[in-house]
Amino acid sequence: MAQLAAVVGVGQTKYKTKRKDVSIAGMVREAAVNALEDAGLTWNDIDAVIIGKAPDMFEGVIMPELYLTDALGCNGKPMLRVHTAGSVGGSTAIVAATYVQSGVFKRILTVSFEKQSESNAMWALSNPQPFSPHLNAGAGGYFAPIIREYMRRSNAPYDAGIKVAVKDRLHGAKNPLAHLQLPEITMKEVEDSPMLWEPLRFLEACPSSDGACAMVIANEELAAKSPRKPAWIRGAAMRSEPTMYAGREQVNPRAGIDCAKDVYAQAGIHNPRKDLDCAEVYVPFSWYEPMWLENLGFADEGKGWELTMSGATSLTEGGDIPWNPSGGVLCSNPIGASGMIRFAEAAQQVRGEAGDHQVDGAKTALGHAYGGGAQFYSMWVVSSEKA
């Protein structure tokens, strides 16, 4: 029988275009120290460190975990790196949680990061490949045709994506750590922003950010001694599927549906819109909100955009199920950390520590990440209550 585990500390850096003042180690360290301080702990209290980041090509440091052992106090401790592309921040947190739930370790520091300013994400995600035409135009180029197909199937109004772009930026304006601070943003401004990968406009896409996120995850006994409220991990699940095979459903991928079912079953969620108080979901391009609303069971197939347009997912409009109150990936995207930020922000909500973007009385929240060609999924449900 798995033991209970909880998030007892969260630490983040401010997310920004360039952190020129610190090395990769210095940046990762900053998040880790913030998490330890939040948990009222020191390096000596940590049994193991689990680290995650997206492809090494982003910084050109191969196996950065080797060089980060000093910065993360790993002398004499187990250290492990997780890698599942853009979902890695989520799967890293799940690996850490699993080690605690299994009883192998009592208290783990888990960290993820990206320092995108050291290269160019579009290059790193679509560099030339041998014997292949060089036609991949970054993540946006990959996802835009899938979004187009969603728009066709669902008959969504053209501005559903624009609505998400505005909504998440208004959320981000309440989060001092968010990279993009656009409190005055309007639908018109998003609509008038340059088209990048039609149908995706500049302001419908995530930024490139530098930043790191860390959490301390502890077992039940140690969580009880924690100075601040723990966020109890009520369920955690991962799924993957191949990127390309004949008949693959790309708009509403099977692996995402299955992963959500699994995590809801563990957490006793029957109706996600009613049973959850908010969700932090990996939405790097605006249209992925309505798409994931359907994939994650918040709306019927083809109806996700209706929820978005109604304001149900908006904190500022008083919606019943705020999505990405932190501003989400559309406001801050240090890729390797983006998934963990979703998980950590879900934890902050149920701990009551989310500051100005706190969802009133949030007790149960979903953290979600996806990666690769929408082929890796990781999700957790955290709650202020143990059961």
Next chain:
Amino acid sequence: MSSSAEILSQAFTLGYTYTRSTGPIVGQFLTSLRARKMVGIKASDGKVLVPPVEFDPVSAAALTEFVDVADAGVVKTWCWVKEPRKAHPSDKPFAWAMIQLDGADTPMLHWVDAGDEAAMSTGMRVKVRWAEETKGLMSDVNGFVPEAVALLGELKPATSDEQITGMEAPIYLTYNFTAGKATARYLQSMKKGKLVGQRCPNCRNVYIPPRGSCAACGVPTEEEVTLGNKATVESFTIVYIPIPGNPIKPPYVIANLVLDGANLSFLHLLSECKNEDVRIGMRVEALWKPEAEWGYAMENIQYFKPIDEPDVPVDQIGKLIDEGR
């Protein structure tokens, strides 16, 4: 020898010039190097670490106290490189060595220009040979030499005394990439102007380019299927930004195309039409480059262009039988 045994290899370079921010500790070390001074940092246990590190490897404490050390020291261990490679710092035989500078408690890795292996020994004294011009890089130390060697080169003063906070890190890796059996067969067909995919023995779906296996069924694919030039637009995007390193001028249409008789799309350019006229279900055809330009590449097809055929209903995309064969 059957053509399937032909091996296709291609030299391939993956590279980027990264812009690294150094942080204050490494930045100070590089700034000192540029001024031709070696510095270390004091660890929690009082030892002096050279090169300086940001965080104590034992206690994890953040380190801040710099210590000047000498630009001469002792070889702790070494190995001789008889045949230097292109990436090496010297084109003559040299030694890699762990050198502990006077005043330091840890050795650092650098190279020794000793001329001859017989001149190298553990415990020998060496000194820095500073580069004529310094830039704030590790290569400001143009190797070490035995301490008795007289250094006559002129040393230009450093061009700047500004604190170094960043550096460029060019990282270029050249691989010799060998295509697998399925890819090689496919590319050989492309060279002959033919589109040849593979059919899964289990689900009967046809893949082009073939991968030698079906990702849905997890079985090898061997049966070859020759396909025609016609395809249907499964979806597409109009790209308004350049692909780094690709000369295509935006805006251009990248389409997910399914060849008639195939069941999975691939990406290709769509041209000879207005971008705003492109739509899901549109019928298109490959435009091949002149035969003289054909290589082992999908680029033998310059792009796809629209043809005058009715659109394919969406539920039929990827399910069309190739009638042209």
